[in-house]
Amino acid sequence: MMQLLKESTSYIQKQIGDFAPEFGVILGTGLGALVNDIEVQYALSYADIPNFPVSTVESHSGKLIFGKLADRPVVVMQGRFHYYEGYTMDQVVFPVRVMKLLGVKKLFVSNAAGGLNPSFNTSDLMVITDHINLQPSNPLIGKNHNELGPRFPDMSDVYDEEMVRQAMIVAEDADFDIREGVYVSVPGPMLETPAEYKYLSIIGADAVGMSTVPEVIAARHMGMPVFAVSVITDLCTPDKLKKVVLADILEAAAIAEPRMTHLIKELIRLQ
Ligand code: HPA
Numbered sequence: 001m002m003q004l005l006k007e008s009t010s011y012i013q014k015q016i017g018d019f020a021p022e023f024g025v026i027l028g029t030g031l032g033a034l035v036n037d038i039e040v041q042y043a044l045s046y047a048d049i050p051n052f053p054v055s056t057v058e059s060h061s062g063k064l065i066f067g068k069l070a071d072r073p074v075v076v077m078q079g080r081f082h083y084y085e086g087y088t089m090d091q092v093v094f095p096v097r098v099m100k101l102l103g104v105k106k107l108f109v110s111n112a113a114g115g116l117n118p119s120f121n122t123s124d125l126m127v128i129t130d131h132i133n134l135q136p137s138n139p140l141i142g143k144n145h146n147e148l149g150p151r152f153p154d155m156s157d158v159y160d161e162e163m164v165r166q167a168m169i170v171a172e173d174a175d176f177d178i179r180e181g182v183y184v185s186v187p188g189p190m191l192e193t194p195a196e197y198k199y200l201s202i203i204g205a206d207a208v209g210m211s212t213v214p215e216v217i218a219a220r221h222m223g224m225p226v227f228a229v230s231v232i233t234d235l236c237t238p239d240k241l242k243k244v245v246l247a248d249i250l251e252a253a254a255i256a257e258p259r260m261t262h263l264i265k266e267l268i269r270l271q
Pocket of ligand 1: 112113114115191192208209210233234236249
């Protein structure tokens with residue numbers, strides 16, 4: 001795997017010359033418009049990068065975008081890989097590991113999630129302060145790559161507290177509400193049954209989604225500070241639960257998109 005990572009990294013480095021991204025961003029379902037705020041310098045299709053998985057979900061366009069956001073050098077994944085698409089966990093987190101080899105220092109992640117906390121509303125932003133991994137696997141299973149990180153990485157402080165604090169200030173300054181909570185990652189691709197939503201709430205989650213935790217585990221394994229935010233796209237408490245289709249999720253994400261974009265951009269400016 002280290003060989004594959006190094007091949008991809010050196011291909012990318014050839015394309016981007018001396019551009020050196022400091023911040024990595026992974027954009028979730030319906031949340032790709034942050035890219036419009038970037039002064040794009042290079043855009044590489046996943047399909048052209050050796051060893052890169054290729055995105056299959058129609059609502060994601062697969063590109064690695066290099067440029068300036070808030071005048072800082074970033075690399076943005078437009079489109080991410082999900083375990084439910086049939087990728088291995090190593091494939092799901094491959095781009096995050098490449099980011100690290102490219103010199104990225106901090107990771108920013110967004111996702112669309114179902115709201116389990118009864119005080120949440122559709123299109124709320126929830127800063128992730130902790131997570132529960134209910135994916136059937138994780139990217140650290142198997143041989144440990146000591147060049148990347150330790151065999152038994154600590155997970156007692158996964159989400160960077162300073163960036164959570166800064167996010168609260170950015171939201172306050174911009175005059176929008178922001179929530180904090182625990183994100184539970186499930187394999188999907190089906191949404192949950194009412195009994196499953198109840199269970200996820202009982203075990204301590206405020207929001208549920210099908211992504212993020214694998215990438216975050218890989219990032220923390222490599223010692224990268226992480227900031228992650230969910231957009232609540234549907235409400236999953238028994239009194240508010242209704243049938244959900246992808247179009248609803250995309251619509252709720254679109255409403256939250258300007259706030260999410262502002263948040264990530266201003267946070268990056270503060271680093
Ligand atoms: N469950 C799981 N994943 C999701 C949901 C949900 O309700 N909404 C958006 N992603």
